[in-house]
Amino acid sequence: MTELRVQLLGSEKREDLYTARLSVEYAGHSYQLEVPRLVREPARLSFRLQGDYLLIELFDREDKPLATCCIHKGHLDKGCLDCPSLIPPPRGEAQACR
Numbered sequence: 001m002t003e004l005r006v007q008l009l010g011s012e013k014r015e016d017l018y019t020a021r022l023s024v025e026y027a028g029h030s031y032q033l034e035v036p037r038l039v040r041e042p043a044r045l046s047f048r049l050q051g052d053y054l055l056i057e058l059f060d061r062e063d064k065p066l067a068t069c070c071i072h073k074g075h076l077d078k079g080c081l082d083c084p085s086l087i088p089p090p091r092g093e094a095q096a097c098r
Contacts, residue, residue, distance in 0.1 A: 002027045006047040006056055011038070018042065020058060022069075026076045033081060035069060042066055049073070052089070 009021040009032070018038040022045070024031045035042075040060040047056045054076065056069040071086040080090050 004047070004049065004054070006045060006054075008042060008045045008058070011042050013041070020067075022056065024054075024071075024076070024081075026054075029076075029079060031076075031079075031081045033069075035067060038066055040064075040066055 003025070005023075005025040007023045009023050011018045011020045014036075017036070018041050020035040020038060020042040022033045022035065024033060035058065038058070042058045043061040044059050044063075045056055046059075047054065049055075052073045054069075054071045054073060056071070058066040058068070060066050069086075071081070072089050074089045075081055075083060075086050078090050083090060
């Protein structure tokens with residue numbers, strides 16, 4: 001099984017909303033992602049692979065659900081996490097999958 005690790009690196013408040021910074025390590029590669037427009041400050045996360053998807057769930061300080069990120073595993077395999085949407089499978093080569 002491929003090694004997978006996801007961490008909440010921190011968050012920033014921009015106007016009235018928060019942006020979470022995440023680190024994703026998968027198959028020897030490391031990626032940094034931002035999750036913008038959160039209504040509360042993220043305090044922790046959980047993650048799991050479910051079928052072809054990586055699900056990342058963010059929770060606030062009261063342990064209430066805040067957001068769920070859904071990333072098709074193909075984006076992790078190809079290293080194309082800058083695609084406009086990470087939900088559908090990537091198309092073509094990593095440079096062309098946008």
